[in-house]
Amino acid sequence: MKTESLGVGAIGTGGFGLFALQQFLQIPGVKLVGIAGTLREAALAMSRRFGVPDLVEVDALLASPEVDLVYIATPPFLHYPQARAALLAGKHVLCEKPLAMTVEQADDLLALAQERDLLCVANLMQRYNPLYEATRDLVASGVLGACLHGWFENYASDEGLGVDHWFWDREKSGGIFIEHGVHFFDLFEGWLGEGTVVAAQRVLRPGSDIEEQVQCTVRHASGPLVNYYHGFTQPSRLDRQEFRLLFEHGEITLEEWVPVRARIRAAVDEAQTRTLMELFPGSRLDVLKTFGGRDRAARGRFKELDIYQQIEMQHALGDDKQRRYCELLRSLFADQLAWLRDRNHVRKITERNGRDSVALAAIATQLATS
Structure with missing residues (x-):
């Protein structure tokens, strides 16, 4: 990653993706460089808001040398395959919760991220x-x-x-x-x-x-x-x-x-x-x-x-509540960016939070449905 700037590529262009990106991009040195989304009104609204005119396919976004970090705001069943593809492409990942649908998927993402010295966190901003x-x-x-x-x-x-x-x-x-x-x-x-x-x-x-x-x-x-x-x-x-x-x-x-x-x-x-x-x-x-x-x-x-x-x-x-929510999103993103620039920085949320919260949720789901 270029230490002076961070190029963000967004996957998923619903209303929440636009809301969160408006907070992340207020952090100095962060710039939106690409959007992968369908030609729905929400995607077009995001394009108009940030002045990124070309909506591309996910593969094209991941191949872009301008993209350092991929922000994933798609429905949960897409989080694991999209996060995994981003890590394999050498991109850092910030994913909306949950990090994955199963603890096995989360463990796979964490192993990939550690192996490649990449960020892979869920947006657990509480x-x-x-x-x-x-x-x-x-x-x-x-x-x-x-x-x-x-x-x-x-x-x-x-x-x-x-x-x-x-x-x-x-x-x-x-x-x-x-x-x-x-x-x-x-x-x-x-x-x-x-x-x-x-x-x-x-x-x-x-x-x-x-x-x-x-x-x-x-x-x-x-x-x-x-x-x-x-x-x-x-x-x-x-x-x-x-x-x-x-x-x-x-x-x-x-x-x-x-x-x-x-x-x-x-x-x-x-x-x-x-x-x-x-x-x-x-x-x-x-x-x-x-x-x-x-x-x-x-x-x-x-x-x-x-x-x-x-x-x-x-x-x-x-x-x-909404004003506080905005502040928490900015704080989470600034914390992760500080770690990207200095691996000695101690984060409040790490990869383990995304993994461990999924592990509890998966067991609760199993017990509730058995």
Whole structure:
């Protein structure tokens, strides 16, 4: 790769590809040099937006000496063959999630990338969120005691997913865990350590073989069981998501699938209150109850606790979800570009994230459908 510039070739020209590229190309030294796509309106919109007039076939794009990195934004069943072809052509790869449809495919891509010293990452941008980092530090600090349990509830809209959309075709999407769930498997593994799927179920839409709801339970390395639910059933105006972690004497709730708000409820002493405010600076702190004398003594899990006050904290990043999403995409791309320019750079997301999230999703899918 030319260290002073990076030529990007895009495969897949749907609406999301255009959205993401508008973020990636804001990073200094990055230029779009080619688009492989059909003559659909979305492809023409991308061509008009970036001034790349010639839409070429994938093989022509991969053969171009101007292309250093290939960005893949096609449906999931195309990710593996297109990423593999790009790596064989000597191109770096940034792929929309999932990295592949199976862990065997992901392992093959990682082996190729390592052999050729190439980038091959999935766009799992959640770990670039300041709220991801603050929550990770909350878990690590032990300020609320051990993390005991977690939930992720995704009440998602299917309003834009017509009956013929590839999302419902498991041969093309892999199913909800693989197409969508990888984001959240990766996020919780960053908080709680490696996960093992212990149970999974699914619900079919009445009168059809459409998988519309899935859930699973994952035991994470640090001990907690986490329940994951995804249902694509809602009108868009009811779409909402919620993350929750329960601790020994408190809990945190994050809102939106790209979290932008956090609420912490806890029973804490004076020093623990100070630590929480340092972890989530700028939060609004409401003191709901105070305790003195003998009333400070409490117990939980056979442990003696000293509790000065019961609090609720509200923490907001000040941005809406879409604005935050844009920022995370820019951060992910800048991080990967830094690694391309200096192999000593430590990335927040590596090839392993794409692979390991697919591995969890594949096991959950197997258990849910067996």
